[in-house]
Amino acid sequence: MSASPIPGPAQIRLLALPEATPTAIYGLYEIFSAVGVAWAEMTGEAVEARRLDARIVARDAAPFPSPLGLPIVPHAALDEVAADAVIVTDLALAPDCCPGGRWRTEAAWVRDQFARGAAICSVCTGSVFLAEAGLLDGIEATTHWGTARLFAKHYPGVKLCPERIICPSGPEHRIITGGGAGSWTDLALYLIARFCGPAEAVRIAKIFVLGDRSEGQLPFAAMGRVAGHPDAAIGRCQEWVADHYAQPNPVARMAGFSGLPERTFKRRFKMATGYAPMDYVQALRIEEAKQMLETTADPTDAIAHAVGYQDPVFFRRLFKRMTGTTPSRYRQRYRSMTTIGSGRA
Secondary structure, X not given: OOOOOOOOOEEEEEEOOOOEOHHHHHHHHHHHHHOOOHHHHHHOOOOOOOOEEEEEEEOOOOOEEOOOOOEEOOOEEHHHOOOXXXXXXXXXXXXXXXXXXXXXXXXXXXXXXXXXXXXXXXXXXXXXXXXXXXXXXXXXXXXXXXXXXHHHHHOOOOEEOOOOOEEEEOHHHOEEEEOOHHHXXXXXXXXXXXXXXXXXXXXXXXXXXXXXXXXXXXXXXXXXXXXXXXXXXXXXXXXXXXXXXXOOOHHHHHHHHHOOOHHHHHHHHHHHHOOOHHHHHHHHHHHXXXXXXXHOOOOHHHHHHXXXXXXXXXXXXXXXXXXXXXXXXXXXXXHOHXXXXXXXX
């Protein structure tokens, strides 16, 4: 049976209000623009993933200064676009402000998009806009912790959960609120997993080094792109080992397959690929192990055997040396992204 065709790009609209600060708007735009593109460019691995069509929208398309003075330049006016998801980012609001009556035009457009089936999202104080638009009445939502009093005063009907970072709620979880200002990265990964699949969310997290960085960058790193080279014998060996890396004695097998003396093979392999042959095999094996940890519940010992290591203790040591973390911690790091499938749009 042939694979289902990838849907067309999801329409993501970053709603720029007059009070919007630029960091999350442009950060989200950059990350969404990398979906389905950046991984292949960086690693050389061809992947299929739904794209995201991200655009900054506002009441009209004229550029305007943000509260920080930096300009926000919309791509389109509200009456020119529809959406699969709308995101309202953090707003520069005084703690004692009275938001009643603000944003009437934008609120009407967002309610219409929600009625048409779009997911409506907020980052940080952007949840105040969603509350003012009447979208948070009677449901759970989060916001920046410093805005809790404003909610208690003006929107007591919201079931506020300020301890949450990401809070999906409402019908079909189509209302998604984020906590503090930095929650835009968590929201980005949540939406990528939901619209484009968990595997793409994991790839984007690795590219942009998003998430827990307490163990450094190695847990995010992937095997780099191997530059093209003219050595046909080594190229054939690379094609062979891509499908047979789990076999015993893969370096000796490649040397025999190449028809070259072993020392000549090792020298030419390093010259062509930049890797010693055994380092190349280990990189392939660890990349496959990472994929299995991300996408399956298979025990670590079984994964070790599947990628070619008969000694699970050796595998764990090698995995930690090459990734900076243990297999179990690696799995935990990306597990939340791989469980969003049930809420995918």
